[in-house]
Amino acid sequence: MAQADYGRRLAATRARLTAAGLDGLLISSAYNRRYLTGFTPTDGDITESSGWVMVTPKTFGLITGTFHLNGIEDEIQPSGVGVLLTDEALPWDVAARVAGEDGVRRLGFEKAWLSFDRYDRVRRALPAGTELIPSDDLIRHVRAVKDAAEIATMRRAADIANRAFAQLTSRIQVGMTERRIAALLDQLMKDLGAEGPSFPTIVACGPGGALPHAVPTDRGVRPGEPLLIDFGCRVDGYCSDLTRTFCIGEPEPKLVEIYAIVRQAQDAAFEALRSGTRQGRAVDAAARKVIDDAGYKDEFMHGLGHGVGLAVHELPAATMLRIKTPEQEAELAKVETIETDSVVTNEPGIYIAGWGGVRLEDMVLVTAGGAELFTDRNPKDILSIAG
Amino acid sequence: MAQADYGRRLAATRARLTAAGLDGLLISSAYNRRYLTGFTPTDGDITESSGWVMVTPKTFGLITGTFHLNGIEDEIQPSGVGVLLTDEALPWDVAARVAGEDGVRRLGFEKAWLSFDRYDRVRRALPAGTELIPSDDLIRHVRAVKDAAEIATMRRAADIANRAFAQLTSRIQVGMTERRIAALLDQLMKDLGAEGPSFPTIVACGPGGALPHAVPTDRGVRPGEPLLIDFGCRVDGYCSDLTRTFCIGEPEPKLVEIYAIVRQAQDAAFEALRSGTRQGRAVDAAARKVIDDAGYKDEFMHGLGHGVGLAVHELPAATMLRIKTPEQEAELAKVETIETDSVVTNEPGIYIAGWGGVRLEDMVLVTAGGAELFTDRNPKDILSIAG
Numbered sequence: 001m002a003q004a005d006y007g008r009r010l011a012a013t014r015a016r017l018t019a020a021g022l023d024g025l026l027i028s029s030a031y032n033r034r035y036l037t038g039f040t041p042t043d044g045d046i047t048e049s050s051g052w053v054m055v056t057p058k059t060f061g062l063i064t065g066t067f068h069l070n071g072i073e074d075e076i077q078p079s080g081v082g083v084l085l086t087d088e089a090l091p092w093d094v095a096a097r098v099a100g101e102d103g104v105r106r107l108g109f110e111k112a113w114l115s116f117d118r119y120d121r122v123r124r125a126l127p128a129g130t131e132l133i134p135s136d137d138l139i140r141h142v143r144a145v146k147d148a149a150e151i152a153t154m155r156r157a158a159d160i161a162n163r164a165f166a167q168l169t170s171r172i173q174v175g176m177t178e179r180r181i182a183a184l185l186d187q188l189m190k191d192l193g194a195e196g197p198s199f200p201t202i203v204a205c206g207p208g209g210a211l212p213h214a215v216p217t218d219r220g221v222r223p224g225e226p227l228l229i230d231f232g233c234r235v236d237g238y239c240s241d242l243t244r245t246f247c248i249g250e251p252e253p254k255l256v257e258i259y260a261i262v263r264q265a266q267d268a269a270f271e272a273l274r275s276g277t278r279q280g281r282a283v284d285a286a287a288r289k290v291i292d293d294a295g296y297k298d299e300f301m302h303g304l305g306h307g308v309g310l311a312v313h314e315l316p317a318a319t320m321l322r323i324k325t326p327e328q329e330a331e332l333a334k335v336e337t338i339e340t341d342s343v344v345t346n347e348p349g350i351y352i353a354g355w356g357g358v359r360l361e362d363m364v365l366v367t368a369g370g371a372e373l374f375t376d377r378n379p380k381d382i383l384s385i386a387g
Numbered sequence: 388m389a390q391a392d393y394g395r396r397l398a399a400t401r402a403r404l405t406a407a408g409l410d411g412l413l414i415s416s417a418y419n420r421r422y423l424t425g426f427t428p429t430d431g432d433i434t435e436s437s438g439w440v441m442v443t444p445k446t447f448g449l450i451t452g453t454f455h456l457n458g459i460e461d462e463i464q465p466s467g468v469g470v471l472l473t474d475e476a477l478p479w480d481v482a483a484r485v486a487g488e489d490g491v492r493r494l495g496f497e498k499a500w501l502s503f504d505r506y507d508r509v510r511r512a513l514p515a516g517t518e519l520i521p522s523d524d525l526i527r528h529v530r531a532v533k534d535a536a537e538i539a540t541m542r543r544a545a546d547i548a549n550r551a552f553a554q555l556t557s558r559i560q561v562g563m564t565e566r567r568i569a570a571l572l573d574q575l576m577k578d579l580g581a582e583g584p585s586f587p588t589i590v591a592c593g594p595g596g597a598l599p600h601a602v603p604t605d606r607g608v609r610p611g612e613p614l615l616i617d618f619g620c621r622v623d624g625y626c627s628d629l630t631r632t633f634c635i636g637e638p639e640p641k642l643v644e645i646y647a648i649v650r651q652a653q654d655a656a657f658e659a660l661r662s663g664t665r666q667g668r669a670v671d672a673a674a675r676k677v678i679d680d681a682g683y684k685d686e687f688m689h690g691l692g693h694g695v696g697l698a699v700h701e702l703p704a705a706t707m708l709r710i711k712t713p714e715q716e717a718e719l720a721k722v723e724t725i726e727t728d729s730v731v732t733n734e735p736g737i738y739i740a741g742w743g744g745v746r747l748e749d750m751v752l753v754t755a756g757g758a759e760l761f762t763d764r765n766p767k768d769i770l771s772i773a774g
Contacts, residue, residue, distance in 0.1 A: 040602070044586075044699075044700070045433075046432075046433045046499070046500060046502070047499050047500070048700075070598055071598040109503070111502065111503045111504040111507070112433070112434050112502050112503075112504040112505075113433060113434070113502065114502060114503055115433070115498065115499050115500065115501060115502060115503070116496070116498045116499075116501055116502070116503050116506040116521060117498040117499040117521070119503040120498070120521065134503060134504070134507065179577070183574060183577040183578065186573075186574075186577075187570065187573075187574050190566075190570040191570070196587075199431075200583075211457055211458040215427070301454075312431075313431070313435075
C-alpha cells in the first residue's frame, strides 16, 4: 500500500507560502489539516474546531487538545507534525507564541476558513512584530494533485459506490420512495466498507430531478420516468461522487432522447480530457456544445465538473459559466488548470421543469497524456430495470 | 398540529438587536436562518452558504438565489420573509443595498458564523454611512425557548430514537462491530421516519468508551463489557440526542458499580431541574457531587448537558468546568440560565482509560415549575441483552 507523501505536501505548502509573501501560515480548513498531518477528527461546524495547523520555516505543529488527540496519536506520526497542546492555553495564544518564537512577521490565515471571531482573537493575541494577513486557500492547489496513496484510496471509494449501485438496482421497485432508496443506498455503501456517504445522497424521480436541491421525498418512483441518483461515499476521508440516471421498465421517448444527448456531451468532455485538454473551461465547452446544438442550452445551468478528494468539491474547476467581469475571469484562471494526477468529475445534465432531469456523472483520473475512468459508466442506452 | 410562531421569533430578534445597539443584523448561521424563515437548505461548509437573512426595522429578507429557492417557495411562506434574490447580484451587494435603503447605521453580523472573507466583502460593499459591527449570536438566546410546534417535533425526534434503540437491542450479537451497530441504528432511525442521524453515531465498546472521539471501529463487542451508544436523529431539522450504556450478558462487577453511580448522578440532576433549579452550573453541580463523592472526580471531565434544538448543541449550557477567569465567569453567566420551555440534555459519565466508559443521557423539557423526560430512561439496573 502506497504511503501518503507528507514530505512533498509540507514542502509544497512552504513553497506556496513563500511565493505568497508570507513567513507563516495558520491553517484552519479541516481538509488542509488532515492533508498535512493525517489528523482525522472533523469539525462540527465553523464554531467547533478540533484543531489548527501552524507552518513556519521552523515549525510544523498541530494545535489541538489532548481531548481530541487521545487514542489517535498514531494517525499523525507519519506526517512528522509536532503537537502544540491547548490543554492549558487557548489556541490563539498558542499560535501567537509560536509566531513570536519563530520571528514570524507576516502570518497568513485562510480567510475563507476562519470566522471573523477567531480571526479577531488571533489578531489580538499576536505579538507587536507579527502582522496577520488574509490569505487565499493555498493548500487546495497542492491537494489538487493526488499522490499514489490518494489515488488508491479514491479508487476504493469509487469502487464501493459502483458496487453499491449495482446492488441497489436489483432492489428498487415501482412505488419505492426517494427517501427509502437513498437510505438503502447509504446502507449498502456502509456494508461494503464506506465510512458513510460523502454528501447527502440525492434521489429524485420524475419532476423532482429538475430541482437543484433534490432532498429525497416520500414520492414513489413510477415506471418510465427518469430516476436520478447522485451519490458517493467516503473511504479514509476521500470522496467518490457519481450520478446515475435510469428508469424502471420502458423509458418515455423523451427520456431516451435527452439521455442520448447528455451521454454524447459526456463523451465529448471525456474525449477532450483524454486527448490532453487541460483548461477547465475548454473541457466544459466540449460538453456544452453538444447540449447547445441539441437545443437545450438553458437546461444545462451548472458547470461540467470539479475536482474531488478530501472534499467533494475541490480544484480544479471545469466550468465556463458566470464569467462576466475581468475579476471573475482572473479568479477562474487561477483554478481551472487540470494538472496530471488530478481527479475530476464529468457531469453534464439537462433539467426540464415539470418533467425531470438527466445527469450522468463519472470520476476521471487525469494522467500524463490522457484520462482514465474511475467509475462504471452509465450505459450507452439508458439502463432500464425490472422493478 | 401547532404552527411555528414566526412572529414571536422575529419580534424577539428585533428586540435583542435594539438592546445590542444595532439597527440591522446580517444573519449567516444556518440554524438562525431556518429558525426565522423556515428555509431548510443547509450549508455545505463555511465556504458554501445557501443564503443569509437581513433584519432591519423595515426589512425581513432572505438573501438567496433562485437555484436554492426553486421548488421550496412554500417553506418560507408562513414566516412572511421577503426574498432578496442574488441571481443578478452578489450577496454582499444585496445586503449593502438594503442597508443603504433602510438607513442602517450600525449593521451587526454574527461574528462566529461568518468567515473573515465574507465579512470583508460585506464591509467593502457597504455605503459610507453604515458601520459593520461584530455581534454575538443574538438569536441563539431566542432559540433556547421552544414554542409548541418545536416541542412537538422534538418529541417525535426523541420518540424515533427511543424506538430505534429498542429495535436495535434485539439485533445486537456478540462480535458485531461498532461500525456495523452504528450503521444498523442509523438505518432503523431512517426507517422510522428520521431525516438522518443528528450527529455521527457513537458506538464504543470496552476501552473505546473512554476515548472522547469514539469513531466506530471494526472491534467486535464482547460479553460483559460496557457498550456505549450516543445517538440521535433529525426530524424536520430538530435533533434528538441520547446515550445508552448497556452490555451483552452478565455485566462485569465494575460496570455494575460505575453504572449505579452515574445513574444516581443523573437522578440528582433531574431532581434539581424538577424542583426548580434554573442555573446551569447548579444542575451540573448536583450530578457532579454524586460522582465526586464516589471517588471519580477526574473521570467526569465534561459538562453535564446542553440545550438541543435545530443544533445538537445550543443554549442553555449546564456546566461548571473550566471557569477560571472573570471573563469566563461572565461568559458562562450569559448562557447558563435555563428558561421555561427549553430542552436540555442530562448526561453525566465516568470514563476510565483502558477499561471503558458509562454515560447516561436523557433529554429533558424544562416546564414552568418542573421538568419532564422526553426520552426513555436507561433502566435503574444496567440493561443486559441476550446477544
